[in-house]
Amino acid sequence: MTARRRNQSLGEIAVKPTFRIIDGVSIRFVESDPANTAALLLSPWPESIMAYEPIWLRLAETTHLVAIDLPGFGRSERKDMLMSPRAMGAFIIRAADAFGLEHPHIVGPDVGTPAALFAAAAQPDRFLSLLVGTGGSAVPLQFGDPLREWVFAPDLEVYRRIGGRAILERVIHTLERYVLSDTAREDYLASYEGTRFAESIRYVQSYPTELEALRDVLPQIQTPVRVVAGRRDTVVPPVNAEYLHERLPRSDLYLLDSGHFIWEDAADDYAALVKAWWGGGYQACVQRSTDSSSNFGSRWTCVLRGDSLEAGQRQ
Numbered sequence: 001m002t003a004r005r006r007n008q009s010l011g012e013i014a015v016k017p018t019f020r021i022i023d024g025v026s027i028r029f030v031e032s033d034p035a036n037t038a039a040l041l042l043s044p045w046p047e048s049i050m051a052y053e054p055i056w057l058r059l060a061e062t063t064h065l066v067a068i069d070l071p072g073f074g075r076s077e078r079k080d081m082l083m084s085p086r087a088m089g090a091f092i093i094r095a096a097d098a099f100g101l102e103h104p105h106i107v108g109p110d111v112g113t114p115a116a117l118f119a120a121a122a123q124p125d126r127f128l129s130l131l132v133g134t135g136g137s138a139v140p141l142q143f144g145d146p147l148r149e150w151v152f153a154p155d156l157e158v159y160r161r162i163g164g165r166a167i168l169e170r171v172i173h174t175l176e177r178y179v180l181s182d183t184a185r186e187d188y189l190a191s192y193e194g195t196r197f198a199e200s201i202r203y204v205q206s207y208p209t210e211l212e213a214l215r216d217v218l219p220q221i222q223t224p225v226r227v228v229a230g231r232r233d234t235v236v237p238p239v240n241a242e243y244l245h246e247r248l249p250r251s252d253l254y255l256l257d258s259g260h261f262i263w264e265d266a267a268d269d270y271a272a273l274v275k276a277w278w279g280g281g282y283q284a285c286v287q288r289s290t291d292s293s294s295n296f297g298s299r300w301t302c303v304l305r306g307d308s309l310e311a312g313q314r315q
Contacts, residue, residue, distance in 0.1 A: 176259050
């Protein structure tokens with residue numbers, strides 16, 4: 001266990017990367033101080049655990065955070081057999097075990113979304129809650145470019161030739177408002193340099209079959225799920241978030257006034273939704289579903305569109 005650093009920013013903690021071998025794979029992680037509850041944070045693609053830099057201190061005020069770069073992403077080692085959501089979901093369970101997290105919350109944006117849902121389906125009582133979104137979910141597939149291009153690319157060689165740094169430079173320029181710290185920017189670039197970005201595409205190329213399997217298990221997931229997405233996300237359009245909300249029996253949905261990178265471009269709103277969810281929102285979601293299931297089978301939905309909160313029932 002590495003020494004914990006009280007009240008330090010994520011950038012300060014991550015100056016010297018720390019790794020743990022889990023399932024024979026070297027996994028980069030950062031960890032905050034102990035608390036009564038814990039959360040496992042999964043890195044979004046094509047970023048890294050540094051994506052949580054703008055919200056880290058706020059989340060760490062009340063919760064023990066463990067953030068990991070998933071295998072094949074960020075600075076973590078790739079293992080080909082883990083490069084699909086179902087396999088990654090099983091790995092998430094083993095990662096929670098490795099860090100001694102008995103019943104953590106999970107935050108799994110982007111590529112973490114289908115993996116976290118598969119994990120919850122596999123072990124129904126393992127996690128207190130999930131907070132997901134901005135990840136491919138819907139069937140038929142609903143993607144914009146460049147994700148659609150990557151999912152259906154017939155050959156990864158072109159991306160190997162371009163190199164990860166050049167691709168990440170383009171990705172970074174799509175941030176709408178947030179300005180990356182120098183530490184985060186260099187971390188993103190280093191995480192996917194050389195052929196690492198090209199090889200990470202293999203994960204999303206499993207979506208055509210993996211998301212069909214996910215569709216079949218969504219109605220059985222009893223873990224409370226908050227789905228948060230960007231209202232103006234053209235890469236993973238919000239129809240993916242709505243698809244999840246319609247099928248998950250214990251869920252709510254928030255659409256933020258942002259594009260894809262909501263944890264950075266809408267950091268204040270994102271952090272507030274995470275903290276409110278951990279602070280009791282997930283329990284209220286379970287209660288709503290229990291109450292409404294005895295009331296003609298309807299379930300409650302709460303959707304934030306811009307600055308307005310709309311609440312209503314879904315059948």
